Amino acid sequence: MARIRAEAGPISRARLTGALGSSRGKIAAEVARLIEKRLLAEEGLAESEGGRRSSLLVIPPSAGLVAAVDIGATSIDVALTTLGSELVAHRGEPGDVRDGPLPILDRVKALLLELLDEQAASPMDVLAIGVGVPGPVEQASGLLTAPPIMPGWDRFPIRDSFAGEYAAPVFVDNDVNVMALGEHWGGVAKGVDDMIFVKIGTGIGSGIIIGGHLHRGTQGCAGDFGHICVEPEGPLCSCGNAGCLEAMAAAPAIVLQAERCAREGESPLLMIPLQEKGELSMKDVGEAARRGDYCALTIIRKSGRLIGQTLASAVNVLNPSMIVIGGGVSRVGNALLAEVRSAVYQRSLPLATRNLPIVMSELDDVAGVMGASVMAAREVLSFASR
Numbered sequence: 001m002a003r004i005r006a007e008a009g010p011i012s013r014a015r016l017t018g019a020l021g022s023s024r025g026k027i028a029a030e031v032a033r034l035i036e037k038r039l040l041a042e043e044g045l046a047e048s049e050g051g052r053r054s055s056l057l058v059i060p061p062s063a064g065l066v067a068a069v070d071i072g073a074t075s076i077d078v079a080l081t082t083l084g085s086e087l088v089a090h091r092g093e094p095g096d097v098r099d100g101p102l103p104i105l106d107r108v109k110a111l112l113l114e115l116l117d118e119q120a121a122s123p124m125d126v127l128a129i130g131v132g133v134p135g136p137v138e139q140a141s142g143l144l145t146a147p148p149i150m151p152g153w154d155r156f157p158i159r160d161s162f163a164g165e166y167a168a169p170v171f172v173d174n175d176v177n178v179m180a181l182g183e184h185w186g187g188v189a190k191g192v193d194d195m196i197f198v199k200i201g202t203g204i205g206s207g208i209i210i211g212g213h214l215h216r217g218t219q220g221c222a223g224d225f226g227h228i229c230v231e232p233e234g235p236l237c238s239c240g241n242a243g244c245l246e247a248m249a250a251a252p253a254i255v256l257q258a259e260r261c262a263r264e265g266e267s268p269l270l271m272i273p274l275q276e277k278g279e280l281s282m283k284d285v286g287e288a289a290r291r292g293d294y295c296a297l298t299i300i301r302k303s304g305r306l307i308g309q310t311l312a313s314a315v316n317v318l319n320p321s322m323i324v325i326g327g328g329v330s331r332v333g334n335a336l337l338a339e340v341r342s343a344v345y346q347r348s349l350p351l352a353t354r355n356l357p358i359v360m361s362e363l364d365d366v367a368g369v370m371g372a373s374v375m376a377a378r379e380v381l382s383f384a385s386r
């Protein structure tokens with residue numbers, strides 16, 4: 001079943017048998033079982049490869065839906081996909097994760113019901129639910145554990161909160177891990193089996209794919225890149241330590257520095273929105289940088305340099321073949337990406353960077369829901385195939 005999903009489209013019985021290297025009879029029996037469960041369907045005949053034409057197998061939309069949820073620090077995205085992780089419907093809106101689990105999850109469930117209604121479907125049609133959250137998730141329990149930017153969510157039973165309406169199993173992971181899965185499944189890193197996905201937003205984190213598999217580590221918190229110390233005497237971080245990369249280079253740090261510049265009269269472009277609103281947003285800083293504002297560009301470049309320097313250490317340790325950059329801050333323009341690239345190329349071993357593209361995410365705001373769908377579909381199908 002996983003092999004058919006990996007195809008992301010129809011596969012012939014003959015190719016499936018070849019790819020799995022198992023006996024024809026054994027595969028035919030398994031395929032028959034999955035067809036009976038309506039998890040697979042036959043759809044026409046494949047091109048002849050010599051001999052009898054073999055039938056094409058697909059995961060039909062009628063197999064059921066996957067509900068995919070991506071809770072960011074300041075956004076909620078929900079989607080419905082097929083079991084083959086093809087996007088059926090998606091909706092996103094702003095949401096502050098600091099409001100706590102009950103209002104945020106109520107909103108998630110309301111949005112899901114809206115999408116299901118539009119597809120003339122019901123919670124009974126959902127086979128699996130995948131949820132990405134912006135904090136460390138203990139893999140075995142699916143519980144958030146001391147999430148720095150999510151007050152009130154520590155060990156909150158997210159899985160149980162869907163149990164009233166849904167019979168489907170719920171799988172929870174860190175948002176950056178699921179974004180990495182999304183990029184690896186259907187984004188710019190499709191088929192790239194050793195890669196690091198870095199999200200730069202309110203926080204900074206990374207998802208690591210090694211040998212085609214997400215590397216979660218023993219407890220599930222591998223890739224927690226934002227809390228690497230870059231300046232022992234630096235500003236206090238939300239995790240309680242000082243000088244973490246996140247405290248120095250993520251959106252709140254960028255905005256704080258921009259506000260200081262504006263107040264000190266160093267940037268007329270930043271002063272106008274600050275006077276109008278009393279505060280600045282990441283969008284204001286990005287807009288000023290695009291218009292060539294010296295202060296905004298300097299702050300963004302400094303952030304890119306710190307991220308690149310830290311990333312260079314990860315490159316030396318893991319030797320990936322691609323780095324994908326995503327998240328709200330990454331959208332401020334080329335200055336950030338250029339600085340990340342130059343710091344990584346400068347600080348990593350020459351052999352490690354000989355062939356190392358550092359690129360922007362292609363899936364952007366659907367990377368999270370795509371990855372949440374991939375995670376949930378894989379889990380539920382590996383169970384169905386047992």
Ligand SMILES: [Zn+2]
Nearest residue numbers: 227237239244
């Ligand atoms: Zn920290």
